[in-house]
Amino acid sequence: MLSTLKTLCALDGVTGNEDKVREYIKAQVEPYADEIITDAMGNLIVFKKGKKSIGKTVMLAAHMDEVGIMVTHVTDDGYVKFAAAGGIDRRVLIGKEVFIGDDRVYGVIGNKAIHLVKPEERTKIPKVDDMYIDIGVNTKEDALKLVSLGDTGAFDNSVYEYGNGMLKAKAIDDRVGCAVMVELIKKELPIDCWFAFTVQEEVGTRGAFGAAFRVKPDVCLVVEGTTAADLPSVQGVKKVCAPKKGVVIPFMDRGTIYDKNLYKFVTKLADDNGIKWQVKSMIAGGTDAQAVQRSRAGVRTVGIAAAIRNIHSPASTASIEDIKGLYTLAQRFLENIEAELN
Numbered sequence: 001m002l003s004t005l006k007t008l009c010a011l012d013g014v015t016g017n018e019d020k021v022r023e024y025i026k027a028q029v030e031p032y033a034d035e036i037i038t039d040a041m042g043n044l045i046v047f048k049k050g051k052k053s054i055g056k057t058v059m060l061a062a063h064m065d066e067v068g069i070m071v072t073h074v075t076d077d078g079y080v081k082f083a084a085a086g087g088i089d090r091r092v093l094i095g096k097e098v099f100i101g102d103d104r105v106y107g108v109i110g111n112k113a114i115h116l117v118k119p120e121e122r123t124k125i126p127k128v129d130d131m132y133i134d135i136g137v138n139t140k141e142d143a144l145k146l147v148s149l150g151d152t153g154a155f156d157n158s159v160y161e162y163g164n165g166m167l168k169a170k171a172i173d174d175r176v177g178c179a180v181m182v183e184l185i186k187k188e189l190p191i192d193c194w195f196a197f198t199v200q201e202e203v204g205t206r207g208a209f210g211a212a213f214r215v216k217p218d219v220c221l222v223v224e225g226t227t228a229a230d231l232p233s234v235q236g237v238k239k240v241c242a243p244k245k246g247v248v249i250p251f252m253d254r255g256t257i258y259d260k261n262l263y264k265f266v267t268k269l270a271d272d273n274g275i276k277w278q279v280k281s282m283i284a285g286g287t288d289a290q291a292v293q294r295s296r297a298g299v300r301t302v303g304i305a306a307a308i309r310n311i312h313s314p315a316s317t318a319s320i321e322d323i324k325g326l327y328t329l330a331q332r333f334l335e336n337i338e339a340e341l342n
Contacts, residue, residue: 005179006159009169014068014152015086015202021064029185043211044197050189054338059194059217061288062177063201067312069153078143080133086202090128092313100153105146107133155314165320172316173225176306180223180327190335201288208288212295219300222289228307237281241307243319246276247326248305255290262302265340269332275325
């Protein structure tokens with residue numbers, strides 16, 4: 001699974017432009033799937049028959065998109081102005097490499113040099129409006145030969161294993177969930193299952209809403225990455241969760257109060273199978289669960305996630321052990337959900 005995750009993280013799939021990720025996933029699962037649908041929004045929805053049908057519709061969901069930038073303007077002297085595509089802390093942007101459009105035009109996000117910054121400005125975070133991308137040209141005409149308004153740009157796609165079992169890559173949120181689902185589809189499943197690889201989660205869980213209406217699940221497991229803040233500067237409950245402490249099983253976030261009985265079911269599954277797990281110590285973030293849960297007349301929804309440091313940045317990091325635990329817990333979910341639903 002780690003190889004699949006690395007490949008997925010290296011692909012560019014900024015929110016609203018997930019084509020390359022979808023194409024890769026489709027190629028991986030096509031030999032194993034019984035039905036594949038790409039809907040009008042771009043969600044990839046996959047059905048695979050298991051050993052039996054349980055009379056309930058089970059769906060797993062993970063989003064394909066990542067945060068990045070979107071080109072909004074080109075200056076007369078060839079600099080590219082941009083907006084954030086998804087939730088990005090502007091502190092992480094300055095000096096970062098980006099690759100714009102299908103041709104992956106190279107650029108560097110710049111800002112006023114330190115020598116020109118007034119003393120009172122040095123303690124302030126520059127606004128995105130004050131930043132620019134240098135793509136190495138000197139005129140607007142030359143810039144527009146390389147990029148177009150509305151193009152998306154992704155961060156550097158280098159992937160590293162480092163330290164004691166850690167992985168660094170962009171887009172671990174939520175290519176980790178996609179990797180889990182791809183590997184499950186390749187295996188023999190205990191029950192029939194739908195898998196929704198969704199789009200535009202980072203700008204308001206938009207794709208999941210349509211996917212849930214199409215599949216009409218009775219129950220949904222959302223497989224995600226979530227915010228870890230276990231840093232030296234962060235104290236107590238504000239650490240939220242931490243890599244190497246196990247799979248995160250949330251009972252609530254800013255978009256969803258998860259199904260109480262499914263939460264108990266999943267935490268017991270983890271305990272019974274020796275899978276380390278943790279809860280979030282703060283109510284933070286949101287996932288596709290909020291769209292799925294509220295679709296139609298409501299869907300019983302539960303979530304599991306990997307704890308990710310530096311989430312929504314070019315240097316997201318996660319524990320490989322936690323990633324493996326995420327896969328195992330999703331697998332056990334499919335093996336045992338029938339008894340919970342009947």
